[in-house]
Amino acid sequence: MKLSSQTQIQTLAGFKSESLWTTSFFLDTDKRLKTKKEVAVSFKNLLNEGRTRLDALDLNRVRKESLHQDLEKIARFGTQRLPSFNGAGLAIFACHGAKLWQDLTLPRPPRNHLFFDRSLHIRPLLSIRDEYHRICAFLLNRQEARWYEIFMEEIERIDSIRSDVPGRVREGGWKGYESKRIERHIDAHLHEHFKRAAQKTFELFKKSRFDWLFLGCQEEYRSDVESLLHPYLRERLKGRLKPNSAAPDKILREATEIERALRAEKEAALAQSLSSELEKGGRAVSSLKNVLGKLNTAEIQTLVLTRNFAKEGRICPKCRFLYLDSLRCPVCQVKTEKVQDIVHESVHAALDKKIPVRYVTPPSRLDRYGKIGAFLRY
Numbered sequence: 001m002k003l004s005s006q007t008q009i010q011t012l013a014g015f016k017s018e019s020l021w022t023t024s025f026f027l028d029t030d031k032r033l034k035t036k037k038e039v040a041v042s043f044k045n046l047l048n049e050g051r052t053r054l055d056a057l058d059l060n061r062v063r064k065e066s067l068h069q070d071l072e073k074i075a076r077f078g079t080q081r082l083p084s085f086n087g088a089g090l091a092i093f094a095c096h097g098a099k100l101w102q103d104l105t106l107p108r109p110p111r112n113h114l115f116f117d118r119s120l121h122i123r124p125l126l127s128i129r130d131e132y133h134r135i136c137a138f139l140l141n142r143q144e145a146r147w148y149e150i151f152m153e154e155i156e157r158i159d160s161i162r163s164d165v166p167g168r169v170r171e172g173g174w175k176g177y178e179s180k181r182i183e184r185h186i187d188a189h190l191h192e193h194f195k196r197a198a199q200k201t202f203e204l205f206k207k208s209r210f211d212w213l214f215l216g217c218q219e220e221y222r223s224d225v226e227s228l229l230h231p232y233l234r235e236r237l238k239g240r241l242k243p244n245s246a247a248p249d250k251i252l253r254e255a256t257e258i259e260r261a262l263r264a265e266k267e268a269a270l271a272q273s274l275s276s277e278l279e280k281g282g283r284a285v286s287s288l289k290n291v292l293g294k295l296n297t298a299e300i301q302t303l304v305l306t307r308n309f310a311k312e313g314r315i316c317p318k319c320r321f322l323y324l325d326s327l328r329c330p331v332c333q334v335k336t337e338k339v340q341d342i343v344h345e346s347v348h349a350a351l352d353k354k355i356p357v358r359y360v361t362p363p364s365r366l367d368r369y370g371k372i373g374a375f376l377r378y
């Protein structure tokens with residue numbers, strides 16, 4: 001199945017088994033940079049490394065057996081489906097004892113990783129999802145209007161209309177007066193066509209709630225068309241497409257480029273606003289240790305992370321507070337447990353508390369603050 005929605009991620013994030021542990025498997029399968037054979041080798045290495053790690057884990061027999069079954073099923077996936085697998089990345093989520101199995105095709109390569117944990121490791125999915133926006137590409141000429149939905153580098157035509165607008169008056173006509181009258185008549189038709197198209201765009205928006213609108217039309221019509229758009233649409237208008245793009249893959253390429261530039265801009269602005277808040281000693285913190293502290297006390301408003309940043313850490317089994325290196329929970333006075341990736345735990349903790357998580361692609365201004373930061377509530 002393709003990774004295609006926030007709901008998919010939320011369902012996985014919400015998966016809990018009272019007694020069992022889960023397996024999350026991520027593989028970079030980007031064939032632009034690697035051969036099929038290299039992908040197969042990384043798959044095997046990752047699996048073998050997982051088996052060794054699992055043998056050494058101090059878990060009860062039932063939990064261990066379920067994880068072993070997960071690895072066996074992943075190994076079968078490797079022989080049966082991996083050779084024909086197309087996609088930049090593969091994610092597998094499994095919990096044999098609870099009958100969970102989900103393999104996903106990712107539009108971006110994740111880092112190779114295999115996690116055993118109580119909850120599924122969904123952070124790579126969130127980080128990928130955060131890169132994309134739901135875009136509506138609206139293409140318009142004198143007779144026709146077409147709409148495409150673009151999401152995660154896929155394009156789909158969603159609607160189109162045709163209007164009966166008479167062609168342009170090419171000559172002056174037999175009398176100047178007559179020609180002007182015809183022009184006005186055509187303008188009225190054209191205006192009607194644009195108006196219809198603008199209304200249709202709003203209807204489509206009400207249905208699919210896209211984040212951004214990219215408009216492709218001739219420059220001479222642009223201001224007319226824009227002025228006819230509903231204010232909700234005008235504030236989502238973020239990109240200009242070439243008016244003559246007809247082939248969907250061409251529109252997709254153009255839109256993806258604009259999206260990439262807009263995202264880079266947005267991330268840079270986020271990192272910048274965090275860094276200026278930090279520099280003036282405002283409502284923000286940086287560094288993993290400080291962020292974990294503020295997350296434990298529920299003071300965080302937005303968590304800001306560098307993509308793919310990971311670090312070992314510790315968790316209190318009683319209150320679930322997160323620590324970088326405290327061997328004993330200062331609140332409960334019990335021994336903390338080691339976790340493979342405390343950044344992953346912090347994302348889960350944030351999601352549980354309904355705290356938004358934003359990502360920044362390295363290198364960025366965030367690097368000098370320990371790759372992680374947060375805006376605080378107060």
Ligand SMILES: [Zn+2]
Pocket residue numbers: 316317318319320321329330331332333334
């Ligand atoms: Zn505790």
